[in-house]
Amino acid sequence: NAGVTQTPKFQVLKTGQSMTLQCAQDMNHNSMYWYRQDPGMGLRLIYYSASEGTTDKGEVPNGYNVSRLNKREFSLRLESAAPSQTSVYFCATGLGGPTGANVLTFGAGSRLTVL
Amino acid sequence: AQSVTQLDSHVSVSEGTPVLLRCNYSSSYSPSLFWYVQHPNKGLQLLLKYTSAATLVKGINGFEAEFKKSETSFHLTKPSAHMSDAAEYFCVVRGTGDYKLSFGAGTTVTVRA
Numbered sequence: 395n396a397g398v399t400q401t402p403k404f405q406v407l408k409t410g411q412s413m414t415l416q417c418a419q420d421m422n423h424n425s426m427y428w429y430r431q432d433p434g435m436g437l438r439l440i441y442y443s444a445s446e447g448t449t450d451k452g453e454v455p456n457g458y459n460v461s462r463l464n465k466r467e468f469s470l471r472l473e474s475a476a477p478s479q480t481s482v483y484f485c486a487t488g489l490g491g492p493t494g495a496n497v498l499t500f501g502a503g504s505r506l507t508v509l
Numbered sequence: 510a511q512s513v514t515q516l517d518s519h520v521s522v523s524e525g526t527p528v529l530l531r532c533n534y535s536s537s538y539s540p541s542l543f544w545y546v547q548h549p550n551k552g553l554q555l556l557l558k559y560t561s562a563a564t565l566v567k568g569i570n571g572f573e574a575e576f577k578k579s580e581t582s583f584h585l586t587k588p589s590a591h592m593s594d595a596a597e598y599f600c601v602v603r604g605t606g607d608y609k610l611s612f613g614a615g616t617t618v619t620v621r622a
């Protein structure tokens with residue numbers, strides 16, 4: 395039982411390059427999230443998907459796009475990477491709704507450096 | 510909209526002494542509150558959650574937190590720190606009917622031998 399799997403774990407890009415971070419879950423959770431973590435700022439929500447077929451912007455969506463490919467997979471794309479996007483990215487999944495109270499299960503993170 | 514403020518960016522304790530991590534929240538509705546822990550180079554793991562049941566919540570690894578509505582606080586405590594408690598801790602709030610969570614800036618805990 396892998397839980398939440400993110401790939402790649404590490405990536406170095408040059409300014410202007412594009413890339414996609416992949417996230418897959420085997421938790422059978424409806425909601426999926428992408429966060430970025432920067433020192434002293436906690437985690438900030440980039441995009442989320444409350445269920446298959448829907449996506450919504452979070453706090454810091456500029457420069458990113460997402461795709462909820464199916465219930466298991468939620469990808470994050472940087473079309474033209476900028477140094478300000480250097481960060482650690484976390485994918486998370488949750489049951490959502492009142493019953494699940496949105497307890498999240500996190501992946502191990504993807505460390506991205508943009509030069 | 511909801512938010513959290515973690516009052517200490519860094520806490521240093523000796524092994525075997527109590528740990529207190531302070532969190533104040535702001536929420537328009539009855540909130541759900543969480544504490545997560547992140548060990549170095551790892552993802553976040555749920556320590557405990559409050560969802561309008563008992564105000565004193567017990568979590569994993571001997572941690573507990575008390576919800577105080579009058580003080581809008583949700584402080585995390587542990588009676589006796591262990592070396593393995595060295596990590597970063599995040600207080601998190603969710604408002605009613607909202608999928609989105611708001612994270613505090615984090616408190617880094619150092620445990621001295």
